[in-house]
Amino acid sequence: MGRTRRNNRRLRPLSRQARRRFLDYIEGQDPDECWTWDGPMMRSDYPLFYGDGRQRSAVGVLYYLYYHKPLQLHEVIQHTCDNRSCMNPNHIYRVDRSLAGHEIQMEKVRHGVNVGEGHPQHRLTAEQVREIRRRAADPAVLQKDLAQEYGVTSTMISKIVHRKAWTHI
Numbered sequence: 001m002g003r004t005r006r007n008n009r010r011l012r013p014l015s016r017q018a019r020r021r022f023l024d025y026i027e028g029q030d031p032d033e034c035w036t037w038d039g040p041m042m043r044s045d046y047p048l049f050y051g052d053g054r055q056r057s058a059v060g061v062l063y064y065l066y067y068h069k070p071l072q073l074h075e076v077i078q079h080t081c082d083n084r085s086c087m088n089p090n091h092i093y094r095v096d097r098s099l100a101g102h103e104i105q106m107e108k109v110r111h112g113v114n115v116g117e118g119h120p121q122h123r124l125t126a127e128q129v130r131e132i133r134r135r136a137a138d139p140a141v142l143q144k145d146l147a148q149e150y151g152v153t154s155t156m157i158s159k160i161v162h163r164k165a166w167t168h169i
């Protein structure tokens with residue numbers, strides 16, 4: 001076998017199934033809070049994702065999915081929240097490996113803004129959350145259909161229904 005090209009391995013996008021599974025591992029809704037990773041970890045703070053027969057950095061996959069830009073080999077992902085296992089896409093940004101510490105801090109300030117559109121997992125409004133609970137009470141309505149309709153994962157629908165997410169509504 002020939003040499004593996006690290007570059008390719010990092011950049012290849014996920015299959016639909018892997019993408020769905022990936023999003024199911026992420027827990028969090030509030031755009032400002034840290035989101036957690038319910039999947040495998042290396043050590044205690046490095047989320048890993050096994051998908052399409054490969055193991056990758058879950059944060060790297062997150063970056064790719066939300067920003068639609070592959071990470072270059074000279075770049076690393078940083079967290080604005082300093083929580084290495086955080087999976088909130090608003091808390092990650094990329095920097096050039098060669099930047100010095102203080103420059104990275106400046107980038108962090110610059111990136112302390114929301115990413116806006118293009119999220120695979122949409123934010124829900126309080127109204128939608130009430131609507132989901134109302135509709136899910138009907139046994140004929142499937143959670144996976146609601147998930148598709150509202151653009152969130154089935155896990156999230158289940159949590160909303162069982163009041164493990166959006167508990168204040």
Ligand SMILES: [Zn+2]
Nearest residue numbers: 034081086091
């Ligand atoms: Zn965070």
